[in-house]
Amino acid sequence: MKAPLVRLGTKAETLRRLRPLMTTARVLPLMHFTLREWQDGPDRLLAELRGHGWAAGPVMVRSSAMTEDTGTDSNAGRFRSVPARSEAEVVPALTEVFASYGRADADDQILIQPLLEHVQASGVAFSCDPNSGAPYRVVNWSGTDQTDAVTGGGQTELHISYGAAWAGQDEAPDPRVGAVWALLTELHGLLGERQRLDIEFAFSDRGELILLQVRPLAVRKAVLAVDTHRATLSDTAARMAEAIRPRSRVLGHRAVFGVMPDWNPAEMIGLRPRPLALSLYRHLVTDRVWAAARTRYGYRDMTGVRLMVEFSGLPYIDVAASLTSFVPREVPDDLADRLVGHWLDELVAKPYLHDKIESHIAVSAWTFSTRHRLEALTAAGFSAGERDQLAGSLRGLTNDLVRGPLWEQDVARLGLLNVIDIGHLHAAGCGAHDVGCCGPALVAQLDVCASYGSGPFAALARAAFIATDFLEDLVDEGILSLDDRARFIGGLGLVASEMRRDLAELDRPDFLKRYGHLRPGTYDILSPRYDETPERYFDWSAKDSLKPVPHGEEPPFELSGGQRRRVEALLVREGLKFDASRLMDFLATAIRGREHGKLAFTSVLSDVLTGARRLGERSGHGVDDLSHLDVRTLGALTGRPGDDGPVLRAAVTRGREAHAVSRTVVLPPLVTDPANVRSFALPQIRPNFVTQGRVTARVARIDAGDSPDGAIVLVASADPGYDWLFTRGISGLVTAFGGANSHMAIRALELGIPAVIGAGAALFDQWSQAHVLELDAAGGLVTVIA
Structure with missing residues (x-):
């Protein structure tokens, strides 16, 4: 391996050594000295500073302590940098910077450079992903005129980009980012290919790239070979290309994948879930349940279409499938296809809406603001007749939903969840009441959970979204105030307010009997349940001092006579065939049903995770091992250690290898092209x-x-x-x-x-x-x- 040409030192020493060698960026003129040298001869050093022509103007007095920029701790931002705009300000600035070191070492240094003003952009860059050590070039920058816009942590618009170490400069998302990539490449050539770097940079008002700082990046992960990472990303791109191909019954002319739309996996299972959590989420929501719930409520039938895909273990929602599922089933195919295509184009043009597609892009129900949202389709080429056709379908779907019994049936179905007998589904020799006796028993529980838990919950989640839209429209129409909305939500008796009240009123066993199944990572077997480590979550000594819930103790909110008349007028205006009482009942029951539905079905899921842990323990496998299984492997376990041991060992090895790969891959929250991999x-x-x-x-x-x-x-x-x-x-x-x-x-x-x-x-x-x-x-x- 080629020996590095430059050895890293203090901030000042590194810049001094690099300055005469750099071609992709410029290092500003500099002068540096130690605390000992300053104490021994301040007049001599000030005279030397005056001898530099650049020092006649404003300068920046920068820290360069021995404890900065080391291979184990950067101490970034810990010490001061102080501008001196005149010669009289230099000594006070030096004093302030040295003082920021605390107990300074005699070898601690000061770095003085021309003050860089009127920059057009600045930021920091890493030569690898600081979280995983994978060979990405990560650039975090701001287009303001402040050189500390990124490092200072203030309120500013940040731009963050990733580029594979082997990606060409022309693939950078911005020319300035490409210039920083070239700078990192040159620095690697000077400092050594295996040296992981953290740099600060700025672009002058003339567009010149200025290197402000270079330090080793302290990453505790092992160096990942570029060739290995390149192969991984190539496989990821191939999987993405396969997923982008036309899919049966999925409308629109393009494929888009996101971590936040619809049943956003980023919130529910995280960006890099372990295999068990990923497969549980699929089993209970995104493989079948999601489509069945929407079909039941009058939307386009997407049965058999999986909502979630994964790229190297990173879960994404198929946005085209999601948007297709928001079209009422009565809308003709050609109109539905154009509509979904338009929504996809709008999302790609406005990617910041990726967590707001139901409220800002798709139109999936008829509420008091829908008329205005459909009018916006005129500019996209949808005729008045097409808009009327959409309006009729949305109005009919909403009338059927709010008036009909479907959501009430879903609430009732949730009540059956804990009384379904699954004993006959246990494997031979398996005790009917032992939730950890065998895999088939656990999967049987999951199937019941899908039918009577996550299924009705998924439907109620759709109803609750429509209910929330109605509620927001009532505020926008001036019928409800923001305080009215808060009192309405607070008076529903939702889970958070009930938990606060119960913690204050119930004794510990009764409280944990009701809430003990909850765990912060609902699908994560590594996340302890409340009743497993209650002291970790609750301060039992403070239960008597819990503040009353702001609105939870109030009686349920009711419309005043004037409000009710205005709501009735709105319903007539919009052609909706239900009255204000039915609307308010729907709003309350749907929102409350969704929250209590989650509490109910996660109880069964949590018991399954507990049973899986016990089943694994029989074969000598802990929860970390089990987190790397999938539901199919879990269902094959017999409860007999001799039979299960080899199956578990092989599955855990596969799962660990797959999850290790996922930790080295970074993708954007919205994927539109396989090139996004690079x-x-x-x-x-x-x-x-x-x-x-x-x-x-x-x-x-x-x-x-x-x-x-x-x-x-x-x-x-x-x-x-x-x-x-x-x-x-x-x-x-x-x-x-x-x-x-x-x-x-x-x-x-x-x-x-x-x-x-x-x-x-x-x-x-x-x-x-x-x-x-x-x-x-x-x-x-x-x-x-x-």
Whole structure:
């Protein structure tokens, strides 16, 4: 292997060594010295500084401590950099920077360079994925004139792009990103191919690329060979090309895949779920259940079409299939095909809507705002007759749904979930009441769960989405105020408020009997149930001091006489064949049914995971092993260790290998082309702000084990298993994934807690680095305070 030409040192030493060699970027002129040298001869050093022509103008006094930029800890942002716009400001700036070191070492250095002003863009870049060590070039930049726009963590628009190490510069999503790729390539040639790098850069107002800093990137993952990674991405692209081919009954002229649309897997099972969680989600929702629920409610029959696909273990929703399923079955094929194609084009043009396709792109029911949304189809070439045809189908579907018994039947069907006898489905020799006795018993439970749990839940989730649209329209029409909406949601007796009340009122055994099955990762066998580690989730000593739920103790919301008359007038205007009482009953029952339906069906799922753990233990396999199985393998286990051992060992090995591959692959949240495997930019996300509240509080990273009490809590994927957080007096909530109608959004609205739901990975990571945030939900703003 070729020896590196340049050895990394302190910030100042590295820049000095690179400066005469760089061709793809420029290193600004510099001067550096140690604390010892400054203490021994400050006048001499100041005279030397004055001798540099560039020092006649403003300069930047930068830190260059011995503890910065090491191979194990960068200490990035820990020490000060201070501008000095005149000679008189230099000494105070030096004093301030040295003071920021704390107990400075005599060999700690100061770096002085010309002050770089009027930049057109700046950012940081990594020569590998900092999370996995995979050979990607990751560029995080901002188009502002502040060189610390990215590193400072302020409120700014960030651009993040990924490019495989072997992708050509012309494949970069932006020419500036391509220039940074070329810079990283040159640095690897100078510093060594295996050196993982973290750099800071800026583009001057003339478009010149300036290298501001180079340091080793501290990544604890092993170096992944470029050839190995290239083969993995080639396989991923081939799988993607296969998935893009025309699919039976899926409409539209193009294929799009997303992690957030519809039954967003990013929120429910995460971006890289283990095989068991992935297969459970398929079994209970995305293989059959999702389509059956929508067909039942009058939508296009998608039975037999899988909603979710996976690329190297990363789950994606087939957006074309999803959008097809939102078309009423009465719409003719040619019109439906054009409509789905238009929706797909709109999503590709506005990728920031990938978590909002049901509210901002697809039109799947007739509410009080649908007329205006259909009018927007005129510009896309849909005739008045076609729009009327769509209107009639949507109006008829909505009338049938709200007036008919379907959603009430689904609520009743959920009530049967825990009384179905599955004893006759157990394998021979398997005890009927032992949930962990054999695989067939566990899969039988899953099938019952799909029929009487996740099935009706999926249907009620559709009804609840329509109900929420109606509710938002009532606010937009001025019939309900925001406070009315909050009182309506708060008076429904939803799970979060009931849990808070029950924690205060019930003794521990009774409380855990009702809620003990919940686990933060609903589909994740590695996630402990509430009743397995209750002290981890609940502060039993504080139960008497739980604050009353803001709206949960109030009687159910009722329309005033004037409000009721206005609603009746709207219903007549829109041609809807039900009255205000039926509408409000539908809104309440659908939203409440969805929340309680999730509580019900996850009880069975959680028991299955417990049974799987016990079954694995018989053959000497723990939960980590079992997390790498799939449902098919689980169903083949007999409960006899001698028979199950070889099956488990082989399946676990396959699952571990597959999951290891998934950890090295990064894809965009919205995939439109196999070329996305090699290079992509993350779309700008528009987060969903919930409530009108405003709060300033410390940040608690729940996945890192921080205490949530009184904090703004940050959770990447918060499904309803995180309801325990609402018993801990949190001040605010931020999630990376989720939509405006997600469970966590409803929970926050129910309890009046300011929240940002679906912030996206970039903002979520940025805010996770803060110590204190201000969350202004009404203003749609999050500010880093400290």
